[in-house]
Each structure stands twice: as structure tokens, then as C-alpha cells.
Amino acid sequence: GAVVSQHPSWVICKSGTSVKIECRSLDFQATTMFWYRQFPKQSLMLMATSNEGSKATYEQGVEKDKFLINHASLTLSTLTVTSAHPEDSSFYICSARIPGVSNQPQHFGDGTRLSIL
Amino acid sequence: RKEVEQDPGPFNVPEGATVAFNCTYSNSASQSFFWYRQDCRKEPKLLMSVYSSGNEDGRFTAQLNRASQYISLLIRDSKLSDSATYLCVVNRGYSTLTFGKGTMLLVSP
Secondary structure (H helix, E strand, O other), rough: OEEEEEOOEEEEEOOOOOOOEEEEEOOOOOOEEEEEEEEEEEHHHHHEEEOOOOOOOOOOOOOOEEEEEEEEEEOOEEEOOOOOHHHOOOOEEEOOOOOOOOOOOOOOOOOOOEEEE | OEEEEEOOOOEEEOOOOOEEEEEEEOOOOEEEEEEEEOOOOOOEEEEEEEEEOOOOOOEEEEEEEOOEEEEEEOOOOOOHHHHEEEEEEEEEEOOOOEEEEOOOEEEEE
């Protein structure tokens, strides 16, 4: 069964809208979650590492004021794409690792397909 | 040089064929290695971890050569359901994963 739940799975919005995406760990506490973006025919690119109770760590080139991350609880991280524009249209995926075991692979949410008109 | 490089693909093979995917990584400090499978417009799903000793899971065999910084995936007796994009994934520490661009496999009847 799924260990990471992501919502919504599909969003279509007008340009200028802010969009919030939720990522929840199911049945385990995730102090760290990861947000990726994937453009068509491209690899997944890490955008940021979300840390429970502290600021997210953003990868180079990712605007932290554009992509707001909040990890307020041990089971929920949110990504808000502020004032989204067509170039933000992409597949956004979160992941988490079940803690306690080293080199444990990450589990991914179902992804959110964002289309900005 | 990209951190993780894979065969460009796509690979078109008939059912029952054996197909091999190659992957190289640039960071010699990388700690763990995985193959993920991604179906069209879906999230990646873990196929298997890759160990230095080589490991097998049914029709799938993964190999790792740390000296050459090379990873491979062999699929025997291909099924139609194997059609997907296969992602080579490297953990460069602190749970940070780096993904290859993926190699698409198309298995035809």
C-alpha cells in the first residue's frame, strides 16, 4: 500500500493563481521530505528538502519565495507555488524515507500534475 | 559531465527478449544505488536496490561496479508489462537522490 500520499493529483489554474500541494506520510513520521519537479521527457529534479520544524533547503536555481515549503508536522509537508505562470506547469512529486534504516529507498507520492493556463 | 547518465533509448524489443540498461555516475562518494520504474504520467516506483555483489529479483538483475562508477540492469524474458521508463538513481548522501534522465523500454508482441 501507499506510504506517501500527495494531493491534489491534478490542478488546472489561471495564470497568477497560487497553488498548494500537500504531501503526507502514512503510518510513519517523516522529519524530512523531498520535493521534485519533472518536465516532459526530463529527469526528476530535486527542488528542495523539507525539514520538519525548520526552514527548507532549496537547490540552486530554485526560488524560495516562489516555491514556499511548510513542514509543520511530522506527517505533512506542503509546497505552494505562488503566482503560478505557464512555465511553472510541470509534474511535482514529493517523497519521504522511512526513518531508522540506513540507505532506505525513498517512497514517492502519486505526483501532482500542474497546468497553468 | 552529468551526475547520472543513462542510455538515451528508447529500446524497442519483442516479448521474450533480454535487454540491458547501463548507467554511469560521476560522484565517487555516492553511497547507494537504485533502479526505479516510471510509467507514463505516474510517479517513480522502486524496482530494486543495487548492491556491489550484484543482486537478482526474478527476471531482473542489477550490477554495480564502484571502481568504474557503473550500474546496470538486465531484464530477461521481457513482458509487455515491462514497458516503462527505467530510472537510474544515486543517493549522494543525506537521502538526496539524483535521477538519471531515464531510458524508455517498449516491449512489443
